[in-house]
Every structure is written in structure tokens, then in C-alpha cells.
Amino acid sequence: MELNQSSTLLGRVREVIRYKHYSIRTERCYVEWVRRFVAFHGRRHPREMGADEVRAFLGHLAADLQVAASTHQQALSALLFLYRDVLGVDLPWLTNLDRPKKPKRTPVVLSRGEVERLLAAMDGTHALMARLLYGTGMRLMECVRLRVKDVDFERSELTVRHGKGGKDRLTVLPKSLMASLRAHLLRVRNLWEQDAAAGRPGVEMPEALARKYPAAPKSWGWFWVFPARELSTDPHRASSPYA
Template identity: 60%
Template sequence: MDAKEARAPRLFDEVRRKLRVHHYSLRTERAYLGWIRRFILANGRRHPRTLGGREVEAFLSRLAVQGKVAASTQNQALSALLFLYREVLGVRLPWMEDVIRAKRPARLPVVLSQAEVRALLACMDGRTGLIAQLLYGTGLRLMEALRLRVKDVDFGRNEIVVRNGKGGRDRRTLLPASLAAPLQEEVDRARVLHQRDLAAGFGAVWLPHALARKYPGAPTEFGWQYVFPALRLSVDPHDGTIRRHHLDDATLSRAIRRARLLAGIDKPVSAHTLRHSFATHLLEAGYDIRTIQELLGHKDVATTQIYTHVLNRGGRGVLSPLDH
């Protein structure tokens, strides 16, 4: 192994450490490490300290011109390199501040009709079917639903508390009455699984922001357990502890893909499509856009207003002269 290769693992270890100090998600950690690795390989395995603005701009340009990546992908690569130089290498480079981020084109979200939603959900069952109903019935993001803790489901008030949502904000959303009973059954199954884990010497769930140190008994309390726990124990990549994580998001994605084909829906459908459909159908029902903004957890109402452009009757309720 030469000196260049010997330095790379230590650099990646430091990037990983810094990301975890700043409480970045595991998904972001993997993405940033991937972009930094590609950047180093694209420049002949040279250390980033020896590279500059010319190499960064060339790398980002190749992504756009040769790789034809989306603007969001190019911006993610730039964010990874900014983090590397600012937080890990401690290098304040003016040219990094001036790099222009690719402008994301305005896209209308894919929205299912109510009939298409019914057809999709009818082709799903079990836990994935319940989660899909939860996404459409509450407007939760996929990871917000999978990371839902038992203590944050209030059956008495028919509401769900979303902790540390996008932007680090908490919010409340409704709990559909039709989901109360099946969700309670899911909680009961999680309780049995948790008791089994405790008997086997496990049962401590992962807690964010050093809460485990502040409240030593919390990780084993049932209220902190996931509503949708994984079927198997696994090794936590953060600290190597064997614990039970939440259900893998890929499991739900595969179930939605199968249901879409069975339902004969030609539109591209993902878990986020159900969130889009939730907001659009509430607007169609006449609910106030500020209420919908609060349920979705949007910081700016302008983000919520995009759903006015996908209503069946048009953003302003305009009727075509051909239909008169």
C-alpha cells in the first residue's frame, strides 16, 4: 500500500466522525463519503489538500455534462465537498463560497386521484399496507413514519407527534380514526417483540442527541421503541451495538412498486407520492392552505402552494370555455 492509499482511510474516518458530531443522518453520511471518494478517484487519488477550485469545478462540470445528473445530485456533491474542506480539513477557500449551485427546475409533484389511491392501497396488506395508509392518511414523510416512536402516537387525542422532522422541527398531525385499531395492534406486537428482546439481553433502542446519556433508562423503555420495528436485530453502524432498528424503507418501496403494477397505475409512484396526494386531496376538500401547511410541516406556505397547481379543477378553479 502506498502513502496515498494509506491516508485515505484516515481521511474517511475523520469525515465520518465530523458528520456524526454534527448529527448528520446515516444516509447523508453514506452519500457524502461516496462523493468524496469519487472526487479523490477522479483526481488520481490525490489528497484533497493538494486540490483546488479548478479541480472542484471540473468535477462538478463532468457530473452535469458527461454524467447528466440532476441539479439536486450536483448540489449534493457540492455540499459534500464543502463539508470536507470546511469542517474536516479546516480550509477556508473563497472559491468554494462562490461556486454557483445548479438551479433546480420547478417540477409539479406526481399526484394520484382518490380512485388510484384506493386501488393502490387495495393491493397492499400487512405492515407495508398499514404504513402506506398512514402516509396517505397523515401526510407523513416516509422516514417520519418509519421512525415513529410508541410514545408519539396519542390514541386518546387522535394525533401523532412528529419529532425532529425536516429542518429539525417538531409538529403534530392527525391520526385517522380508521387507522387507530390497526395501529394499536401494531403497537401491541411491538410490545411483545420488545419484551422478548429484553429477556434475551437486548431491547435498548437508539436515541438521538445523547438522550441515552441524559436518561440512562430511556433506551429500554417501551415508549421509546419504534412502532414499526425491524424483524431482526442488527449491528448499529454508529457504535457497533446490536439492537433492533426500524423497518427498512426499501421494504416499503418494493411493496409500493408491486402494488402499482397490480393496480395498473401508469404514473410513477413512491412513498412521497402518497404525501403529495394527501395535501392535494385536502385542498380539493376545501381545507385551508395554512392548515395543510401545518400538517405537512412546511416552513414556508409557498412550498404548500405548489399543490394548488395540480388540482383537477386548476389552481384557480378556472373552467375551460370548451366545457361551457
């Protein structure tokens, strides 16, 4: 397959993923697996391939690279998405592919004392994030994606946006963390004011909200609770569906 054809295929993968509102992490993951699958078979177009080529690629991952079952499953899911959702191929072999079985392991859970010692050894912003994770039940990326408007001190609540399954939910904001979180947000507001004074374009917005509310990306309410130390590029703009 020629380079421009490959680019068109990957662009189409991105386009369908965004149409279905999958996360940017899923987009990057699926695009990379499609890229590796095509490269493994000498840059042939997936329409020219089928069950044998998919099994060969998955066999390479398992036998030669010895990837974990979860990685193997991830690659298979990406290829199923490619054929079913992007190329519109709905053949019997798609449902007959063997899925790797994950080994059952006993989960490792820290004791209360171990958690206390772990949190006591941390400081600064990372300590606050760790305590929020422990006290609210949020996942790591849910914490990273918190916006200022999602924090409700009056009701002692946090709103988790686009959690697992793309659903929003409420969780309890521990009272023991309120003072630390308020102090943190004061420091963050200084950073937001510096960005505003510098005329920076603002934060990344979900879906089409930036077009619907042009001022929202620069507003305090939409600013990140835990902003990055350095400026970054909107990942959706950085990877155009047609790149």
C-alpha cells in the same frame, strides 16, 4: 494520499457531521462523495486541490456519468461542506461555483380514486404505513422512525421527531387508523418482550440519551412502532468517526 490519511480524512468528515447533528443518511452521502472525489483525483488530499479539481469532478459527473441535477447538487454540497466545515478553507472560489439548475416539472398527483385503489391493493404492515403517510402527511423516514411513545391515542396525535430541518412537530392521528394501529402495537409488543427475554441491548437512541438514561433503550416507550424484521447494528457504532 495514503490509505491511513484517507481514513483520517473520512473520520474527520464523520466527526464534524455528528457534531452538527446531521442525519445518518447525510453522513453516509457526504462521506461517499468525499471518497469518490479523492479517488477521482488519484487519492490526492483535498488541501492540495482547489476550484479546478472540484469543477473537473463535477464535470465528470455531468458529462461522463450524466447524473441528474439533484445528484450533481448533492455532490457539490458535500464538497462545499468538506472545504468549509471540515478543512476550514474559505476561499472565493467556493461561492463562485455554478450550481446546476433543476428542471421544472409538473408534479404528478394521484387522484382520490387512484389513492383509494392503491391503498386497497396493499395489506399488512405496509398498508398501515401507507395509510399513516397519507393521513398524517409524514415523510417516509419520519414514519419509519416513529417510537411507541410518539403515539398518543387519547389526543389523536403523533409526534414527529427530528423532521425536516431537525424540528419536532405534531400531526393528527386519523381515527380511522386507531384500531389497526392498536392491533399492530400489540404484535410489536410481543416482539419487544422477546427481545427483552433474550437480553438484547435495545434500540438505537438519539444523541447521548443512552448514557443519560441507560434503561431507555430497552423500554417499551422507546421501541420502534415499525421495527425491522431482523436485528441490526447501530449505524453510528458501525461507522466510527475514526474508521
